Amino acid sequence: MADPFAIGDVMIPNRIIQAPLAGIANRAFRRQSRRHGAGATVSEMVSAHALVRDNPQSIAMATPAEDESPVGIQIFGAEPQVMANAAAIVADAGADWIDVNMGCPVGKVCRTGAGSALLDDPVRAAELVAAMVAAVDIPVTVKMRRGMTPATSRPTETARVLADAGAAAICFHPRAAAEEYAGSADHTITAAVVEAVDVPVIASGDVRTPEEAATVMESTGCAAIAVGRAALGNPWVFGAMVRGEAVPRMSLADTAVELRGYVGELIALQGARRANKDLRKFYPWYLAGHGFPDERMRLMQTADTADEALDVLEEWVGQPTAA
Numbered sequence: 001m002a003d004p005f006a007i008g009d010v011m012i013p014n015r016i017i018q019a020p021l022a023g024i025a026n027r028a029f030r031r032q033s034r035r036h037g038a039g040a041t042v043s044e045m046v047s048a049h050a051l052v053r054d055n056p057q058s059i060a061m062a063t064p065a066e067d068e069s070p071v072g073i074q075i076f077g078a079e080p081q082v083m084a085n086a087a088a089i090v091a092d093a094g095a096d097w098i099d100v101n102m103g104c105p106v107g108k109v110c111r112t113g114a115g116s117a118l119l120d121d122p123v124r125a126a127e128l129v130a131a132m133v134a135a136v137d138i139p140v141t142v143k144m145r146r147g148m149t150p151a152t153s154r155p156t157e158t159a160r161v162l163a164d165a166g167a168a169a170i171c172f173h174p175r176a177a178a179e180e181y182a183g184s185a186d187h188t189i190t191a192a193v194v195e196a197v198d199v200p201v202i203a204s205g206d207v208r209t210p211e212e213a214a215t216v217m218e219s220t221g222c223a224a225i226a227v228g229r230a231a232l233g234n235p236w237v238f239g240a241m242v243r244g245e246a247v248p249r250m251s252l253a254d255t256a257v258e259l260r261g262y263v264g265e266l267i268a269l270q271g272a273r274r275a276n277k278d279l280r281k282f283y284p285w286y287l288a289g290h291g292f293p294d295e296r297m298r299l300m301q302t303a304d305t306a307d308e309a310l311d312v313l314e315e316w317v318g319q320p321t322a323a
């Protein structure tokens with residue numbers, strides 16, 4: 001996992017990528033993932049429509065920090081021209097590559113023809129990729145599920161059409177949109193996609209440990225692994241996978257130190273008020289398995305500021321029995 005590979009002409013120093021995560025993979029989260037060893041990161045999905053309308057919040061979401069290369073910025077939309085214009089904006093903002101969302105199962109997105117709905121319309125999906133490729137000099141990649149439903153899925157055909165349209169890599173999650181996150185990811189489908197296309201395939205879905213990463217890579221022949229949910233509250237997973245070592249069991253005290261660092265970065269990015277709200281979902285992720293009392297978790301999640309929430313945690317860590 002520690003050797004490089006390329007997406008188009010972008011070199012990725014290792015084969016463990018932080019997966020795109022809406023509402024999570026902002027600059028602070030991406031920086032943390034890189035610090036812990038991810039070879040590259042991908043942003044949360046950004047609306048192409050909002051980008052072309054010059055929406056300041058979306059422009060900020062699509063603008064990488066100067067020190068975070070290599071990074072992919074993911075956009076979603078359904079119209080080739082809008083996606084091409086948005087791609088040009090993202091390229092100017094400093095992305096190393098642009099990823100197209102063809103996996104989002106959420107109704108609000110699919111009803112506009114974007115996200116996984118594009119998988120039911122491969123001709124349009126290919127037009128969209130070709131228009132983007134023509135508009136920018138950086139690689140355009142696609143993040144896709146196997147299809148909208150298991151019955152209508154044609155993942156190998158779709159991936160081939162997208163690669164022929166110019167996609168420089170495919171990140172593949174083998175569940176159908178209708179399956180959301182049910183069951184387990186069937187990476188025999190990923191293996192068929194790897195076989196079907198000449199571009200690198202990044203496997204996504206249910207990879208939680210270095211052993212699982214190695215198994216998926218060997219069984220599919222994929223170029224890299226994308227890690228999503230396993231990294232929530234557990235950034236150490238990236239380095240462990242790159243090195244092929246067991247994921248370290250962090251002490252509560254070390255976890256609290258990591259969390260404080262992350263809180264600081266998120267406040268710097270979002271401001272104290274928004275960060276405090278955003279962090280409420282992170283606390284259980286970080287503290288799961290540490291025997292952290294429920295009533296203290298409630299205090300953290302209802303605190304007026306993130307600093308107050310951290311005080312609740314650190315007071316507990318300071319108790320002789322806690323760490």
Ligand SMILES: Cc1cc2nc3c(=O)[nH]c(=O)nc-3n(C[C@H](O)[C@H](O)[C@H](O)COP(=O)(O)O)c2cc1C
Pocket residue numbers: 019020021022023024043044045074101102103104143173204205206207226227228229230
């Ligand atoms: C909270 C959450 C947000 C997600 N947001 C995105 C997104 O914005 N774009 C995308 O392509 N996939 C998104 N995904 C899918 C993940 O990138 C990944 O493919 C999926 O979670 C399976 O991988 P995992 O088992 O490693 O989490 C999201 C998943 C989760 C759980």
